[in-house]
Amino acid sequence: MTDAKSYWERYYAEKKFVDGKAPNSFLVDMLPRLQKGKVLDVAMGEGSNACYLAQKGFEVKGFDISKTAVERAKSLAKEMSLELDAQQADLDLYLMGLMEYDSIIMTYFRPGVTRYYSNIISALKQGGTLLVHSYSQQQMNEAIGRDEDYRNFYFSSNEILKNLSGMKILFYQEGLIDGKHIVQCLAQKPVEKDAAKLGLFDMHTKGHDKSKSKQLELAENLFKK
Structure with a gap:
């Protein structure tokens, strides 16, 4: 069985900027x-989106599990004379600071575990925005087992909305775009002092994720003041 790191290393070794160096059109x-401000690019790939945001004045951090992809992102940033903090890391082990980012983007990446959404949302500042763009399950051409979930970036219908309850949805659509089945979402973290009452911080601590992290407890206490 191939693990996630090996799979994506092989993927980027075989495909170099297969879609070019232009940023995602939805972004x-x-x-x-x-x-505007500090942005995190989750599973950044070869850095085309990260470099675009740096060009537009954002302070950009990004990470990817593939060392090859990260090296290409750094090279692209250097080629464009841009500042980019790019790291090789797995989302499982990547530490996001509490309310650290003004925006977070995820393109062609689907969190496989619900607690990732809580971690991502808690890493957003009040009023911060989360952008998601990926394929829907209608675009899948093969079944992907749980043991290879790391290559499953296909969202089921309304899956993103269910995992972002408590967030303000600024834009959402799923359907055919340029001949492909796509899901797109832009959501905003509430700025109200009673954000915890909206269920923002505990929406994934029930069911699959029984215990709250210390980070989420601190966030709840902050917003209850």
Whole structure:
């Protein structure tokens, strides 16, 4: 069985900037609605989106499990004379600071565990924005087992909305775009002092994730003041 790191290393070894170096079109369209400042690119790949955001004045951090992809992202940033903090890391082990980012983006990546959403949302500042763009399950051409979930970036219908309850949805659509089945979402973290009452911080601590992390407890206490 191939693990996630080996799979994505092989993927990027075989495919170099297969879609070019241009940023994701949905990111470009939504740029005016992103909260400006510090942004995190989750599973950044070869860095085309991260470099685009750096070009537009964002302070950009990004990570990917593939060393090859991260090296290409750094090379692209250097080629464009941009500042980019790019790291090789697995989301399982990547530490996001509490309310550290103004915006977070995820393109062609689907969190396989519900607690990842809680971690991502807690890493957003009040009013921060989360952008998601990936394929829907209608685009799948093969069944992907749980042991290979790391290559499953296909969202089921309304899956993102269910995992972002408590967030303000600024834009959402799923359907055929340029001949492919796509899911797109832009959401905003509430700025109200009673954000915890909206269920923002405990929406994934029930069911699959029984215990709260210390980080989420601190966030709840902060917003209850």
